[in-house]
Amino acid sequence: GAVVSQHPSRVICKSGTSVKIECRSLDFQATTMFWYRQFPKQSLMLMATSNEGSKATYEQGVEKDKFLINHASLTLSTLTVTSAHPEDSSFYICSANIAGNTIYFGEGSWLTVV
Amino acid sequence: GDSVTQMEGPVTLSEEAFLTINCTYTATGYPSLFWYVQYPGEGLQLLLKATKADDKGSNKGFEATYRKETTSFHLEKGSVQVSDSAVYFCALTARGNEKLTFGTGTRLTIIP
Numbered sequence: 394g395a396v397v398s399q400h401p402s403r404v405i406c407k408s409g410t411s412v413k414i415e416c417r418s419l420d421f422q423a424t425t426m427f428w429y430r431q432f433p434k435q436s437l438m439l440m441a442t443s444n445e446g447s448k449a450t451y452e453q454g455v456e457k458d459k460f461l462i463n464h465a466s467l468t469l470s471t472l473t474v475t476s477a478h479p480e481d482s483s484f485y486i487c488s489a490n491i492a493g494n495t496i497y498f499g500e501g502s503w504l505t506v507v
Numbered sequence: 508g509d510s511v512t513q514m515e516g517p518v519t520l521s522e523e524a525f526l527t528i529n530c531t532y533t534a535t536g537y538p539s540l541f542w543y544v545q546y547p548g549e550g551l552q553l554l555l556k557a558t559k560a561d562d563k564g565s566n567k568g569f570e571a572t573y574r575k576e577t578t579s580f581h582l583e584k585g586s587v588q589v590s591d592s593a594v595y596f597c598a599l600t601a602r603g604n605e606k607l608t609f610g611t612g613t614r615l616t617i618i619p
Contacts (some may be wrong), residue, residue, distance in 0.1 A: 399550065425604065436511070437596070437609040449575035486550065490605045498543075 396421070397489050399499030406506055411475045414502045416443075416487035422467035423489035428460075431484040443470040443487075477506040509534040513597045513610025520587055520617055528582040528613050530597035537605075538599040540564075540573055540580040541607070545594045552583075554595070589617045 398417045406412045416426055424445045429437040441462050442450040449462035459481075461473040474481055486501035513530040532538065542554040542564070555564030555571035557580065564571050569584045580597060597610040 397550070402548075425605065429607075429609075431612075434611065436609075436611045439608075442606070487606070488551075495553065496605065496607065497553075500548075500550040501545075503518050 397423075397467040397487065397492070397499045399487055399502055401502060402500055403503045404505070406477055408478055408506055409476055411473055412477055412504060413471055413473045414485055414487075414504070416470045416472070416489075416499050418468045418489045418491075418497075420489050421489075423470075423491065424467060425490060426464060426470040427488045428462060429486050429488070431443075431486070436462075437486065439483075440472075474504065477504070478491050479506045481486070482506045509538065509599060509601060509608045511597050511599055511608055511610035513608050514613050515611065516613040516615065518615045519615060520615070522589055522617055522619050523546055523586045524580070524617075526584040526587045526591075526615070528597075528615070530582065530610060532580065532597075534578075534599055535603060536602050536610075537575075538601050540571070541598045541600070542569070542571055542580070542582050543596040543597065543598060543609075545612075547593070551596065555573050583617045589615050589616075589619055591615060592617050 400415045400432045426443040431437045440455045443464040445463045445464045451457045464470040488498045510533045539558045541556045543551040544554045555566040557564040560575035562573045571582045594612045596612045598607045
């Protein structure tokens with residue numbers, strides 16, 4: 394079964410609104426989770442590292458005020474795309490690393506901003 | 508910085524054909540190398556990995572050998588099945604780092 398669960402799998406929102414994507418670790422605690430984004434025909438690019446109980450670490454070029462990350466518990470990290478615009482339409486996916494250095498990914502979320 | 512260059516797709520093969528998906532990398536030091544697979548509607552799943560030079564990762568009939576001299580980690584399977592249709596990602600992590608650097612992904616379609 395799934396080790397990391399992501400929700401929603403698909404979301405359509407209007408331009409200017411905000412949308413939240415959840416990433417949950419199932420049956421294990423994840424002090425660190427990672428958020429990636431993939432544009433069509435491009436690589437998955439790391440956006441940020443989500444740290445439980447502290448601020449996220451963003452990769453260069455990622456707007457922290459636009460992509461709000463909250464890791465309030467050991468099993469949940471959320472990514473909120475604020476004031477979304479069509480260029481934010483993308484595939485967003487999270488991952489978590491558990492004991493044994495195995496990285497698990499969520500199912501991913503397709504965001505379409507219209 | 509680190510980078511992964513992956514064979515562009517889409518790739519379409521007949522069932523039981525031989526598969527190769529090329530992957531080369533650029534990294535400092537000695538990265539760990541991975542192949543991930545994404546089946547339709549699902550998340551990424553680890554297919555196989557290799558953590559040092561000359562290691563061979565294998566799973567579900569797929570193999571890839573960590574070639575430091577050619578900085579490559581090509582994915583191979585001797586006889587593909589329709590159920591292998593998916594998107595395949597080559598990736599690496601630098602030593603002591605959990606962050607993955609991905610290739611662009613290769614969409615594989617196997618026709619009966």
